[in-house]
Amino acid sequence: MIIVHDFHLLADGARASLLKTIEEPDGETVMIMLSDDVPDTMITIVSRCVRIDFQPITDELIIKQLVDDGVDQKKATAVARVAAGDLERARVLINDPSLASRTELFANVPSRLNGTTSRAIEIAAELLSAVESSLASYESKQEAELAELEERVKFLGERGSGRKILTDKHKRELRRYKTDELRSGLRMLTLVYSEALKKSTEATAHHQTDSYVRAVKKIRDASVALRLNVNEKLLFENLLMSLPSINN
Template sequence: MFAEYAKSVWDGVVGQPRAVQQLTRSAAAPVHAYLFVGPAGSTKHEAARAFAALLLTGHDDPDARDARLALAGEHPDVREVERTGARISKDQVSEIIRNASMAPIEGSRKVMLLHEFHLLEADGAARLLKTIEEPPASAVFIVLADQVPPELVTVASRCVRIEFSTIPEATIRDVLIAEGATPAAAGQAAAAAAGNLTRARVLATDPGLMARREAFATVPQRLDGTGSNVVALCTELNALIDAAAAPLAARQEEEASALEARVAAVGERGSGRKQLEERHKRELRRHRVDELRSGLGVMAGAYRDALVQQRAARPDAAVHAVQRIHQALDALERNPNETLLLQALLLDLPTI
């Protein structure tokens, strides 16, 4: 269908052979809208850019100018939309519709790449539906979502759905080793990342990973049922999470400095300052949620191990603890105050 090249636009997509096969076939005769569904770190973002490159160029050469720009998120005919608040509002959807109605800048096709649409508000979904059903002839929509909540069901029904799965631990380990991580660091990061390659790449260079996992794993043994104990544990765990953000903060500071240099050279207009600041906030928020999710998973494992090894003084309480931790994990999807969530959880957990 497409000529073979030494490299491919799909090289950044990991562990998703079925999705790549579906999209490669579809690129020959694309429809108006696609929905990429899968967990964070499953490389659906990379797949969206790769598919956009294929739609614009008609071939699989990542070094072609249009493909290179699309893969870097810089092509003028690939419009990437990130949420600007806690959720995607109807006002932001109105801006998406306006951009979709405009003619392509360079070619005959425009690709609208919409991120995190599992956070779409209901009234925004209603407004987007008509455009998804009857898009401009030149527009192709690629909608990305971690899951399909009720607000997205009707929009999803108008799209071709492409499923992305959690990446196997062994695959992540192999990728990290290929990228230069030691086998030991790659194994630890892959085990802690829960199928999220993006997070695994961060963890592979994180010297505090094992200390954080140990801190969460020992929480059930250090609980004593008092509020002061819970506050102390939450303070300790939050400090470890904040320390783990240091590499991310350093990278963000470099990006902010580079932006200031561009503004000094060519002016503020079109600098993308607001977009950069919003992205940095999202990244830090994602970091905290990922760290807390990983730590709570380790904590649940400690209770399960106590049950299996018959170390739990009250097995029913340990079972309840695992259930309660999973409820907290579900609650993280609703953007809670992480500290309050953690404090309420620890107050409700037994010691082992």
């Protein structure tokens, strides 16, 4: 069995080189391509595969599992809200002491924007720094897994590429975790602008409500872009420079 992770990130040339293998399997090998989405460039390959769509785990199921793990209901609910349907991520976030402050940091962005480039760049740097710091909880988990592998090697005398395989796996996981954290922050931004739109009244200027609608679309577009190999710093700076301020 061959599992190809993050298939959506492969360059067109790499996908093309796999096409013949997928079209003419040897009858014994099963290939599983894991992809966050299916862009038009993957249509040919998809037509040769059996497609299985997996939905995120519901917040209710995550809360139940966390409570079963011994987490109190209130904390489990808060974590499930930002875990985006990922139980493994939820279990990491449980031990993240900065989760609440990071969530608040993203929620306060619209009220801090003032239309200047300097402020947008400043806030973008704060957001990226906060997310980078959040990786510590995940790195601790990975260090424990690596230590466990080293102990097993010493005890059983195992040899081979076990360490490299695990290290490569950790790199993919860390990248995915960081992307998930950034997208979680963007979901919080979407929520803030959506709430502002709901609270709009007839007295609210038409151009202001329109700016909230455009903001939600821009944030969602940025979230989609994060699935690709983009420059996160430039992405967030450009996004924040385009978003309106919300005066509470």
